[in-house]
Amino acid sequence: DVKVTQSSRYLVKRTGEKVFLECVQDMDHENMFWYRQDPGLGLRLIYFSYDVKMKEKGDIPEGYSVSREKKERFSLILESASTNQTSMYLCASSRDGGGNQPQHFGDGTRLSIL
Amino acid sequence: AQRVTQPEKLLSVFKGAPVELKCNYSYSGSPELFWYVQYSRQRLQLLLRHISRESIKGFTADLNKGETSFHLKKPFAQEEDSAMYYCALRAGNKLVFGAGTILRVKS
Incomplete structure (x- = not known):
């Protein structure tokens, strides 16, 4: 069974801090994704990666960056946290090989920026 | 532009009643859809593809390509079906999600 693990379930940070959200998957998946989940807006893609050291902007990349130094780990970085980045963050991974591979999600990190 | 629309934020039904969660999409290519x-x-x-x-x-x-829809249906709702449901469209390497519908099944 695929396991996607996000390092924190809850996180509280202050405005202006640099914040790291970590995600690890154990199924050797090529693709990894970071979303934020907000009521009434659904899931919005921040960044994704289809290989080590490769990254692509999603729909809302502003204020975020990512790092994929190893295949199993995909980090989301808030360079200077702001209150409008308070949200639930979901990491997902999927196998490569065509459009029908499902995405497997982590439990999420609920981030509060004060 | 790729877009997924779920018009209902909340759908509340009684146990045993039929359920239909609506999803409409906009995509210029051949769509691949998921719930x-x-x-x-x-x-x-x-849930399904x-x-x-x-x-x-x-x-x-x-x-339904003519109506650009991918509605989710169940003939008899159960209490354990209560959840948040998202419709999603594959666009290249990405999934585009709708805003989600909360299904509440009342006893």
């Missing part, structure tokens, strides 16, 4: 579900205190997970033409937990969804 994901998130039960309370659980992670988001795939249109290409498999499967029935999962009694749910089915048919892709």
Whole structure:
């Protein structure tokens, strides 16, 4: 069974801090994704990666960056946290090989920026 | 532009009643559509995909290209179906999600 693990379930940070959200998957998946989940807006893609050291902007990349130094780990970085980045963050991974591979999600990190 | 629309934020039905969660999409290519579900205190997970033409937990969804819809249906709702449901469209390497519909099944 695929396991996607996000390092924190809850996180509280202050405005202006640099914040790291970590995600690890154990199924050797090529693709990894970071979303934020907000009521009434659904899931919005921040960044994704289809290989080590490769990254692509999603729909809302502003204020975020990512790092994929190893295949199993995909980090989301808030360079200077702001209150409008308070949200639930979901990491997902999927196998490569065509459009029908499902995405497997982590439990999420609920981030509060004060 | 790729877009997924779920017009209902909340759908409330009684146990045993039929359920239809609406999903409409906008996509210029050949669409691949999915339904994901998130039960309370659980992670988001795939429910079904249109290409498999499967029935999962009694749910089915048919892709209607003419109406650009992929509505999720179940003939008799159960209390354990209460959850958040997301419709999603594959666009290249990405999934585009709708805003989600909360299904509440009352006893």
